[in-house]
Amino acid sequence: MTVTITEIAKAAGVSLSSVSRALNNSDHPMNMETRQHILRVANELGYQPNLLARSLRTDRTYTIGIIVENIQSPFIPPIIRGIQDFLKPAGYFSTIINSDWDPHIEADSIQSLNNRQIDGIIFVETWHRSSNAVQKMTGKPFVFVHRLFNARCPNSVFPDDYGGARLVTNHLIRLGHHRIAFINGPKDWDASRNRLRGYQDELLASSINIEPRMVKTGDWEVKGGYLAAQKLVKLKKLPTAIFAANDLMALGAVYAIQDAGLHIPQGVAVVGYDNRNFTGFVRPAITTVTLPCYEMGEASAKLLLDLINDGVKENEPIEVKGELIVRESCGANPGKWQFEDDKGSSAWREKRKDILRRWSESRSRAATNDGTCL
Amino acid sequence: MTVTITEIAKAAGVSLSSVSRALNNSDHPMNMETRQHILRVANELGYQPNLLARSLRTDRTYTIGIIVENIQSPFIPPIIRGIQDFLKPAGYFSTIINSDWDPHIEADSIQSLNNRQIDGIIFVETWHRSSNAVQKMTGKPFVFVHRLFNARCPNSVFPDDYGGARLVTNHLIRLGHHRIAFINGPKDWDASRNRLRGYQDELLASSINIEPRMVKTGDWEVKGGYLAAQKLVKLKKLPTAIFAANDLMALGAVYAIQDAGLHIPQGVAVVGYDNRNFTGFVRPAITTVTLPCYEMGEASAKLLLDLINDGVKENEPIEVKGELIVRESCGANPGKWQFEDDKGSSAWREKRKDILRRWSESRSRAATNDGTCL
DNA sequence: GTGAAAGCGCTAACAT
DNA sequence: ATGTTAGCGCTTTCAC
Numbered sequence: 001m002t003v004t005i006t007e008i009a010k011a012a013g014v015s016l017s018s019v020s021r022a023l024n025n026s027d028h029p030m031n032m033e034t035r036q037h038i039l040r041v042a043n044e045l046g047y048q049p050n051l052l053a054r055s056l057r058t059d060r061t062y063t064i065g066i067i068v069e070n071i072q073s074p075f076i077p078p079i080i081r082g083i084q085d086f087l088k089p090a091g092y093f094s095t096i097i098n099s100d101w102d103p104h105i106e107a108d109s110i111q112s113l114n115n116r117q118i119d120g121i122i123f124v125e126t127w128h129r130s131s132n133a134v135q136k137m138t139g140k141p142f143v144f145v146h147r148l149f150n151a152r153c154p155n156s157v158f159p160d161d162y163g164g165a166r167l168v169t170n171h172l173i174r175l176g177h178h179r180i181a182f183i184n185g186p187k188d189w190d191a192s193r194n195r196l197r198g199y200q201d202e203l204l205a206s207s208i209n210i211e212p213r214m215v216k217t218g219d220w221e222v223k224g225g226y227l228a229a230q231k232l233v234k235l236k237k238l239p240t241a242i243f244a245a246n247d248l249m250a251l252g253a254v255y256a257i258q259d260a261g262l263h264i265p266q267g268v269a270v271v272g273y274d275n276r277n278f279t280g281f282v283r284p285a286i287t288t289v290t291l292p293c294y295e296m297g298e299a300s301a302k303l304l305l306d307l308i309n310d311g312v313k314e315n316e317p318i319e320v321k322g323e324l325i326v327r328e329s330c331g332a333n334p335g336k337w338q339f340e341d342d343k344g345s346s347a348w349r350e351k352r353k354d355i356l357r358r359w360s361e362s363r364s365r366a367a368t369n370d371g372t373c374l
Numbered sequence: 375m376t377v378t379i380t381e382i383a384k385a386a387g388v389s390l391s392s393v394s395r396a397l398n399n400s401d402h403p404m405n406m407e408t409r410q411h412i413l414r415v416a417n418e419l420g421y422q423p424n425l426l427a428r429s430l431r432t433d434r435t436y437t438i439g440i441i442v443e444n445i446q447s448p449f450i451p452p453i454i455r456g457i458q459d460f461l462k463p464a465g466y467f468s469t470i471i472n473s474d475w476d477p478h479i480e481a482d483s484i485q486s487l488n489n490r491q492i493d494g495i496i497f498v499e500t501w502h503r504s505s506n507a508v509q510k511m512t513g514k515p516f517v518f519v520h521r522l523f524n525a526r527c528p529n530s531v532f533p534d535d536y537g538g539a540r541l542v543t544n545h546l547i548r549l550g551h552h553r554i555a556f557i558n559g560p561k562d563w564d565a566s567r568n569r570l571r572g573y574q575d576e577l578l579a580s581s582i583n584i585e586p587r588m589v590k591t592g593d594w595e596v597k598g599g600y601l602a603a604q605k606l607v608k609l610k611k612l613p614t615a616i617f618a619a620n621d622l623m624a625l626g627a628v629y630a631i632q633d634a635g636l637h638i639p640q641g642v643a644v645v646g647y648d649n650r651n652f653t654g655f656v657r658p659a660i661t662t663v664t665l666p667c668y669e670m671g672e673a674s675a676k677l678l679l680d681l682i683n684d685g686v687k688e689n690e691p692i693e694v695k696g697e698l699i700v701r702e703s704c705g706a707n708p709g710k711w712q713f714e715d716d717k718g719s720s721a722w723r724e725k726r727k728d729i730l731r732r733w734s735e736s737r738s739r740a741a742t743n744d745g746t747c748l
Numbered sequence: 749g750t751g752a753a754a755g756c757g758c759t760a761a762c763a764t
Numbered sequence: 765a766t767g768t769t770a771g772c773g774c775t776t777t778c779a780c
Contacts, residue, residue, distance in 0.1 A: 004757055006757080014766075014767085016758085016759090016768090016769095017760080017767065018765085018767075020758070028765085031766085048489055050430075050491060052430050052490065052491050053430055053758040053759090055758090056424075056427055056773070057771085058758085063469070071458075077445045077446045081444070084471075093469045095469050096454075096468065098455065114422060222655045223715070339600065339626070341595050341596070390775090391750075391752080391776075392749090392750060394775060394776085400776095402749085403749060423773085426774090428774055430757070433756080750779105750780085752777105753777090755775095756773105760770090761771100
């Protein structure tokens, strides 16, 4: 018993087109009273538009596809949330697909999304060229966000890893460190290259020698950080600070330093990168730079919307800056540290205040829930 | 220049209906050769079906809605992944919406999803009755998964918190512990109630007295675990083991025990609950029980599919069991511990092997990428 | 076994 | 300012 505009037309004693015009707030000239009348009738009948039918006519679904590596990866959910928060006011929904790094799955996904007539696609954490797949896009716009290799391409959004690394290095130098070691990620990653460059350039800017033996390569994991730091701690001239290119390796470095009988930050200071959730509640809490996932999500959504609406084909790549989060492990906050809850990314924290208020309201309502459901 | 079945019909010299029948593998009787011919022509023309148009006719979109509290919450992504992995072979896509615990947002979301003619909805981590909202569902099936309060309702999937707590308590008793303390979550949560019951029943089953002073209430966060354990450590008769109702509180307990100058697990053993990612790489690595998110996702997807296809209205609630993950903090693995990577939930690990293989293949391809994109 | 035709619910020319 | 009509691309009854 779904009510259609035909029903409304009959009930209101007008034509289909008038109903359509009223409901869509069309700029076609129209009598204010009939419009009000139609709206009232639609409301009384409990009209719900069939967006499928509308989309079939208008060639716009207000749905985008988000193709991610794996929704369980740590950086993906905040990126998605940024996208969705930006897209929601514009009336867009999003369909999320995991590619598991598989070009075939990715190609199939693109095709399926196209068959569903989506308005555009955001690729999150991909790297390959998807050339075959993208050709099937039949002219729909698409955007890359946090592309892990060769990040700089048109219509893409990526983190300012170079700037973030300079932030960290500068912070350590200001704290008086001159012997700063660097534990990098695998060499072929853009993030590794850019963070290394930032580290080096900032040392140069302060006229500090870059010593190759102070730079080790890890694997992005705790273990790699541990092994690298173990070597650093055995150097004749000990580094006074270690900058790890991500938080997991920073944690590994912390362990290696502790196992060597040294204290953090007094013996060796440690800084990480990414602002993973655990950095706020491990001991010592780890100073780091945010990987601005939420903000990258927002930026990519904005970019896609521009592409959909304006038809500008090629935009400059967009670089999003991270923010230094000073905790215990760098030594800048001696004795001042308190536990930090496990509450997600930084731009998100702003939004969260509001949500927390609603949550507690809702909670009190739930407490009086009689236990039956529905 | 999109090609439609009309095009195909012309090119193949047959009627629309034949094309449709051929493409849909209809069971309508049909000449094998014409079918083959049509399929060939469709393929040559690069035909892509317009699923919107099909759905408008068939009243089935092969799309479901997933309404989550917040996609950034730790347990949500693995649940989503479980849902999507189960739904994918059946050809379903999913649209994800954040409700931020707000009943109004939830109601709006349900309405929007209905307007888009989705086939069903999975509610993830909700609790309120959504009564107004659900009435707008116009008969579409829906399922609750990991409902946080009053979990047991028809067509719902929830974790076996009771059984998990018994698993932990039994494990500790077998390790020789008799004085086992419990740090619970806030009292009004189902998870708190059920985990407490499991703890108590397992003690009773081993004829161990339940001492009220051994049970403290926390806030699910590191800080609450810390404060609760601080009190426990000051008791005249020290507990030899502390079971915290989640991993964050277990970590807080670890800190409190360490701050009291005791060792883990020799002085006091600690066990958590949930199997959060950090439990594998903090020191000591925390023994815990998995919250079976991925599996709950799968179960809820299966349930929804049954609801969509069979029209059975009310199914028994489904309880999903967790699994004990023995690490360092309980003392069962002295000296055997190695770093554990940050790699997500347990059922997921199985699937991951395959994916990792594809990743490395893909990586080598990426390494030879010339840097241009698209 | 094949084709003609109706219509899913809606929008947008094109009339009036 | 309102109404009539022709589709969007597809499935499915109904006729032959």
